[in-house]
Amino acid sequence: MTFDYRNNVTESERLRVLIVGGFIDYQIQLANSLVSNGWEVEVAITRKSIPEDYENCYNDGINIYPIGRGKSKRDPSNIFALLEFWSKLRKFNPDVVHMQLGGTFTDFSLLPMLRIYPLVTTFHDVKLHRGEASLRRRFYRYWLRRASDHIFVHGDFLKSQMISEYNVNPDIVHPIAFGEHEVDPFIRNANINQEEVDNTVLFFGRIFEYKGLDYLIKAEPMISEEVPGVRFVIAGVGEDISRYLDMMVHRDRFDVRNYRISYEEGAKLFQECSLVVLPYIDGSQSGIIPTAYAFKKPLVATSIGGIPELIDDGSTGILVPPKEVGTLARAIIKLLRDKELRQSMGEMGFRKLKTDMSWERIADRTITIYNQAMTQR
Structure with a gap:
């Protein structure tokens, strides 16, 4: 035909x-x-x-x-x-x-x-x-x-x-x-009165091996030692979560939400967090990056695939090599300790979102x- x-x-x-x-x-x-x-x-x-x-x-x-x-x-x-x-x-x-x-x-x-x-x-x-x-x-x-x-x-x-x-x-x-991706439905569900919760690290999205969640979990004791009261939010679904739970040295430091996150809840999580972390060991890009930019949040991410083209190292976030637990921990500690730097990176990320992306x-x-x-x- x-x-x-x-x-x-x-x-x-x-x-x-x-x-x-x-x-x-x-x-x-x-x-x-x-x-x-x-x-x-x-x-x-x-x-x-x-x-x-x-x-x-x-x-x-x-x-x-x-x-x-x-x-x-x-x-x-x-x-x-x-x-x-x-x-x-x-x-x-x-x-x-x-x-x-x-x-x-x-x-x-x-x-x-x-x-x-x-x-x-x-x-x-x-x-x-x-x-x-x-x-x-x-x-x-x-x-x-x-x-x-x-x-x-x-x-x-x-x-x-x-x-x-x-x-x-x-x-x-x-x-x-990559564009503003999934930004609009999150922003429409944001609460203008929601404030940041101090020392909150957000890992958001699908949970699979290539996302490198185990490296963030391994970095937690180093971060907790330097930043008392730090809290890690893990939000998303994917592979069996039990192996990650078994790895946690301080289970009480983690808020694990192992289910599909609604836009309303997701907006709240992005607004509450101090920074967003992407400890990927494989991949091309991430839709989490533009969403973090939309909420004016800095990122700590690994320099794999096309991510260095989405995150300007030292400007909109911090890039670290994959699988390096110590380097990942130090980058997170640096941002948690410096509110002015986080705010500056958040503003730069938002500007990048509205121009380049x-x-x-x-x-x-x-x-x-x-x-x-x-x-x-």
Whole structure:
């Protein structure tokens, strides 16, 4: 079956983009920015990826339709879901399709339909995290690297990695800022009267080996010795938390919230904390960074992947080598002891968020590449 994406498009019509895939928080911000720039936007996402508290985050005029599936991949009803998607796709007739490759989204059945149109893909992670590199996911990413007309990655480090490790044409790989990411829903739930709680260190997000939580736990005795009353908040879900609990020397120093954190609770945690820590041992970037910036909180993070492009060492936070417990502890101690430095870094981070990482800048860059993709087809 063939279908010409240019059929019935006139100069008077707004350009149309279909955004598909995972990383729904990024999709929301991108969709809103494109609509503000005059584009017509539709978003397709798996049903299980649409939390109720996200639905009111989209601007008016953005059509969201879930990609339905049965209870299993072998469920016969899946064929009807695919036909429904194909019908909606043809009706919308996008000028460009933008895949968001993040999370675990790997729906092979959509790929032949989407490839008919100019295809742009954002690889939020160039390499899969430890424990996530299944054969299915590797092949899915391989296909998209080959099928995409243009590719976005978050920074120069990840562009070099995409080119050197996967032999992708440098001319189609474009670094782009990570953006304000999941900031808006947290800020909307913030309490203006909430104050910082002294000596509070926040570890926020998914809990998996690559996040390096064990190194923060190992650093706790050194930090506690220098900063009496220090408190560590660990908030998020992931792998079995019991192994981390067993590592804790002073269990009473830790406030462990091993469940999915709502935006309201998350906003409170960011407002209460003195600093945010990212002791990662692997990874590309982190959505926690722009959220910390939005709340004017300094960061202590490891210098892995593209993180040094998101955190200005000594200005918006402190970068340390991965797996170095002593260096991590000393950086946290330094910030906890210096409120003026924390406030200065928080202000600088907020400024970076609203300039280098602004959605206006990202939308401009994205539209430029969309136009290239449409012209080259």
